[in-house]
Amino acid sequence: MYALTAKSMKYMDEYTMDKGVPSSVLMENASRGVVNEITERFPDTNTRVLVMCGPGNNGGDGVCVARWLLHLGYSVTLYFVGDPNRTSKEFRRQIRIISSMFPDLKIYGTEDAAESLKALRSEYDVLVDGIFGTGLNRRFGNNFVKFLEYVNSKKGYKVAIDIPSGLNATTGQIMNAVFRADLTVTMGNYKTGLFFCEGRKVSGEVKVVDIGLAKRGYRDIPDRIFVCDREFFRKTKDMALIPRTEVSHKGTYGTVGIVVSPGSMMGAAMLSAKASYRAGCGLVKIFCPNKFTGFFNVSIPEAVVVPYKTDDVIGALDDFVESVDVVLAGPGMKEDATGRLIIKEILAQETPVVLDAGALNLISKNLKPFRKRKCPCIITPHVGEMARLCGEDIQVIEKNRIGFTKKFSELYRVSMVVKSDVSLVSLIKEDGTQRLYLNVTGNSGLATAGSGDVLSGVIASLIAQGNSENNSLLYGVMIHGMAADKFAVDEDSRRKMMAGDIVESIF
Ligand SMILES: NC(=O)C1=CN([C@@H]2O[C@H](COP(=O)(O)OP(=O)(O)OC[C@H]3O[C@@H](n4cnc5c(N)ncnc54)[C@H](OP(=O)(O)O)[C@@H]3O)[C@@H](O)[C@H]2O)[C@@H](O)CC1
Numbered sequence: 001m002y003a004l005t006a007k008s009m010k011y012m013d014e015y016t017m018d019k020g021v022p023s024s025v026l027m028e029n030a031s032r033g034v035v036n037e038i039t040e041r042f043p044d045t046n047t048r049v050l051v052m053c054g055p056g057n058n059g060g061d062g063v064c065v066a067r068w069l070l071h072l073g074y075s076v077t078l079y080f081v082g083d084p085n086r087t088s089k090e091f092r093r094q095i096r097i098i099s100s101m102f103p104d105l106k107i108y109g110t111e112d113a114a115e116s117l118k119a120l121r122s123e124y125d126v127l128v129d130g131i132f133g134t135g136l137n138r139r140f141g142n143n144f145v146k147f148l149e150y151v152n153s154k155k156g157y158k159v160a161i162d163i164p165s166g167l168n169a170t171t172g173q174i175m176n177a178v179f180r181a182d183l184t185v186t187m188g189n190y191k192t193g194l195f196f197c198e199g200r201k202v203s204g205e206v207k208v209v210d211i212g213l214a215k216r217g218y219r220d221i222p223d224r225i226f227v228c229d230r231e232f233f234r235k236t237k238d239m240a241l242i243p244r245t246e247v248s249h250k251g252t253y254g255t256v257g258i259v260v261s262p263g264s265m266m267g268a269a270m271l272s273a274k275a276s277y278r279a280g281c282g283l284v285k286i287f288c289p290n291k292f293t294g295f296f297n298v299s300i301p302e303a304v305v306v307p308y309k310t311d312d313v314i315g316a317l318d319d320f321v322e323s324v325d326v327v328l329a330g331p332g333m334k335e336d337a338t339g340r341l342i343i344k345e346i347l348a349q350e351t352p353v354v355l356d357a358g359a360l361n362l363i364s365k366n367l368k369p370f371r372k373r374k375c376p377c378i379i380t381p382h383v384g385e386m387a388r389l390c391g392e393d394i395q396v397i398e399k400n401r402i403g404f405t406k407k408f409s410e411l412y413r414v415s416m417v418v419k420s421d422v423s424l425v426s427l428i429k430e431d432g433t434q435r436l437y438l439n440v441t442g443n444s445g446l447a448t449a450g451s452g453d454v455l456s457g458v459i460a461s462l463i464a465q466g467n468s469e470n471n472s473l474l475y476g477v478m479i480h481g482m483a484a485d486k487f488a489v490d491e492d493s494r495r496k497m498m499a500g501d502i503v504e505s506i507f
Pocket residue numbers: 013023024026027030054055056057058059061082086087088131132133134135136137138139140141144161162163187211
């Protein structure tokens with residue numbers, strides 16, 4: 001399943017129509033999907049439904065939904081919102097059909113203001129928003145804002161068709177008002193705006209309806225984003241990840257080398273180390289200043305601690321990097337001179353590297369060694385770290401997370417995850433082609449200090465076990481999310497979750 005921008009979604013609609021599927025059939029499929037979701041939740045035909053329609057094809061969907069609900073015997077009030085002189089062809093067709101099938105049906109909102117107001121003020125069990133969908137193209141006038149505010153204040157279960165009216169289907173930004181849905185039934189594919197900025201807050205539960213889009217069309221959409229959920233992980237992990245074999249020893253599953261600089265917070269590296277072990281690698285080595293040896297020996301006795309003297313780090317570091325299958329640097333790392341030196345040296349070696357947290361802040365100050373790196377590299381910034389890497393404000397990144405991720409990943413030829421409540425993954429293949437993925441596993445329990453350290457530990461562990469860097473990144477993100485879902489089965493467990501709990505819930 002993909003998440004598409006409004007523009008790409010329009011392309012898919014048109015591509016399918018070009019193949020000969022009439023627009024009205026797509027609309028019929030779309031509306032039937034909405035009706036199924038409503039009738040499943042409200043099987044009683046005495047349910048009172050208000051369907052609000054705008055002038056475009058989203059309104060056309062709305063009218064079609066109203067017709068089906070009337071056909072099934074529901075009590076339906078149809079309310080038009082917008083400029084009646086600028087309606088779309090499909091909208092007019094739907095109005096003709098409903099008017100000829102149900103000649104007594106009144107369409108409120110256009111004439112007779114007093115009666116329309118009365119209809120709007122009545123009580124409804126379900127309120128359906130078919131006002132604007134992917135065609136929203138400007139800010140609302142005052143009347144619209146007031147209308148949406150009033151509708152939001154009404155009781156009743158709120159269903160948005162395709163996307164909540166007022167939400168930008170591509171960016172997830174809200175215009176100047178938005179319909180606040182309990183359920184969004186979206187057509188053909190997720191829309192990217194349902195995941196970013198305000199999208200998740202106002203969409204409620206999201207269901208995708210298969211409207212019969214011609215799948216070959218996806219090939220023409222370079223910015224399509226594959227949505228990674230639990231089901232995708234379950235179906236593909238055995239193909240993607242190297243299986244564990246019984247005929248093996250610890251060397252079979254590789255060594256993760258965690259590099260700790262003198263100013264580091266030790267707990268972060270400890271969490272990464274534990275996560276690496278839990279994700280299956282054979283050995284974790286920790287390269288740390290002499291003064292930290294005792295801490296690591298006690299907090300994670302399974303690890304091999306390799307101490308170094310802070311005034312003579314480089315020689316020891318080179319030997320360390322050569323002795324491991326993958327280097328993880330950054331968790332808990334503070335910006336100091338030794339840290340800077342360490343990162344520069346690691347990037348000049350050939351051992352694969354995962355850079356996280358502090359290491360990313362260090363390279364963002366000077367991206368030249370990163371650009372010239374010799375090693376395969378994965379980076380795992382959260383949105384704040386991404387902003388520093390791009391030299392932009394967080395708000396700027398938030399408004400166009402897809403664009404910045406695509407560009408940075410392409411420019412530096414680096415596979416990366418930009419972490420957030422839904423994380424965006426960009427994989428760069430050897431031939432330079434790029435694929436985007438959106439992780440929807442995980443939950444708000446992950447919003448706790450140290451959970452990013454656990455993620456980078458998991459990714460490094462998968463690399464150490466011999467998986468490709470790209471698969472390790474993508475499946476590491478999902479394994480991390482699913483560990484959180486395993487621990488946090490309800491709101492209270494999400495509340496109490498700590499990073500250590502995620503470690504213990506891996507697999
Ligand atoms: N066959 C298909 O294509 C299928 C399409 N499908 C459905 O169609 C939806 C897309 O339809 P769409 O492209 O007609 O756009 P839509 O969201 O109805 O809005 C356009 C109208 O709104 C108006 N308008 C915009 N902003 C405004 C504002 N701020 N304030 C006031 N007015 C504003 C704009 O006015 P104009 O710019 O022309 O002045 C125009 O009249 C999609 O989300 C899905 O539900 C599905 O059924 C599957 C098959």
